[in-house]
Amino acid sequence: MIVSDLNSALQPYLEATAQGQLFVLVDENTHAKCMPILATALADMPYMTITIPAGEEHKTLATVEQIWHALYEHHATRDALLINLGGGMLTDLGGFAAATFMRGLRYVNIPTSLLAMVDASxxxxxxxxxxxxxxxxxxxxxxEQTLIYLPLLDTLPAEQWLSGYAEMLKHGLLDTDAHWNTLLALDVNDTKCSIPSALLADNLAVKERIVAADPTEKSLRKLLNFGHTIGHAIEEAYHADGRSVPHGYCVLWGMVAELYLSVLCLGMDKQVLTQLSHLMLAYYGRPACNCKERQRLVEWMMHDKKNKQAGQISFSLLRAIGDGVVDQTISREQLDEALEYLFSL
Ligand SMILES: NC(=O)c1ccc[n+]([C@@H]2O[C@H](COP(=O)([O-])OP(=O)(O)OC[C@H]3O[C@@H](n4cnc5c(N)ncnc54)[C@H](O)[C@@H]3O)[C@@H](O)[C@H]2O)c1
Ligand SMILES: [Zn+2]
Incomplete structure (x- = not known):
């Protein structure tokens, strides 16, 4: 939920936590930029800070172990509360560490990136x-709760803002023409532009509605993977040779290619593809993958855990804005054509 006073929003969770059992997970950046705000909100409540390295390359078992270790060393019991203060990498990792330590601790997410606010947390x-x-x-x-406090975005770097905006665009495409057009009308040049909290709430509500209908991704929730089949493959290609790239950039590139597939296979309105392609060229640039990597993209996609059958790639595509379809299998030729479109824009 979006809150205007972090201190009072935290009270119920702090009151239910014994002395010495409050832990705050941060990465190097959120420690420097966001912890001062949380520290003020925590007032006199003592807490133990666990700091992990920032960046997707640290979203690993080794970092999870580091969190488990810190919890163990500081005598966390099953009554402990972990506050995850960070972007999506941190809320994903912290949530996992909390869910598995002693078979499960309570945790509260306080997302600090736009992407984590509208999606990951x-x-x-x-x-x-x-x-x-x-x-x-x-x-x-x-x-236990996700507390969205917009002033935390003040220190977010511009490219991370764009990364979150990409996931917002995805929610817009899954919702209505009006939502999509409102998002397109945002002043992207002014990445410090504060997103109206009503728009953020509407955007997050798209995800929440879909998750509520299908919490464990049996069918409908797969719609949220729109852009991610190709997007994750591009992300993995970047990471395979040690290049970092914000998650949302890969999602945006993936959405361009998957919108192309939607136009090709399901009659999606071509104008939306044109709008997104222009936005990509204006703000995100093209994905930098050489020929060899492009060939490997299909291999990465084969590993996608959303695939139903080995050797076949499943896509969530769009017939129209707000009319998505899951489990679409397309031919290798169609996939090559979509990738060709993306890389030759
Ligand atoms: N669980 C889900 O449903 C879900 C959904 C979408 C994405 N994700 C995951 O989320 C991750 C991407 O999210 P992300 O981009 O937020 O990751 P991130 O946590 O890596 O944050 C991006 C960068 O911004 C920095 N940062 C965050 N907040 C800041 C702030 N307020 N001020 C200054 N710097 C700040 C971080 O330190 C990091 O360097 C990926 O790992 C992705 O798989 C999960
Ligand atoms: Zn995503």
């Missing part, structure tokens, strides 16, 4: 990357 998916595959190990575990 709600819905209960937690986990980490393994063997180079995104989010391969994880579990569903709901936070």
């Amino acid at each position: 709600s819905g209960g998916k937690t986990g980490f990357n393994y063997l180079g595959v995104k989010n391969m190990i994880g579990c569903f575990a709901q936070p």
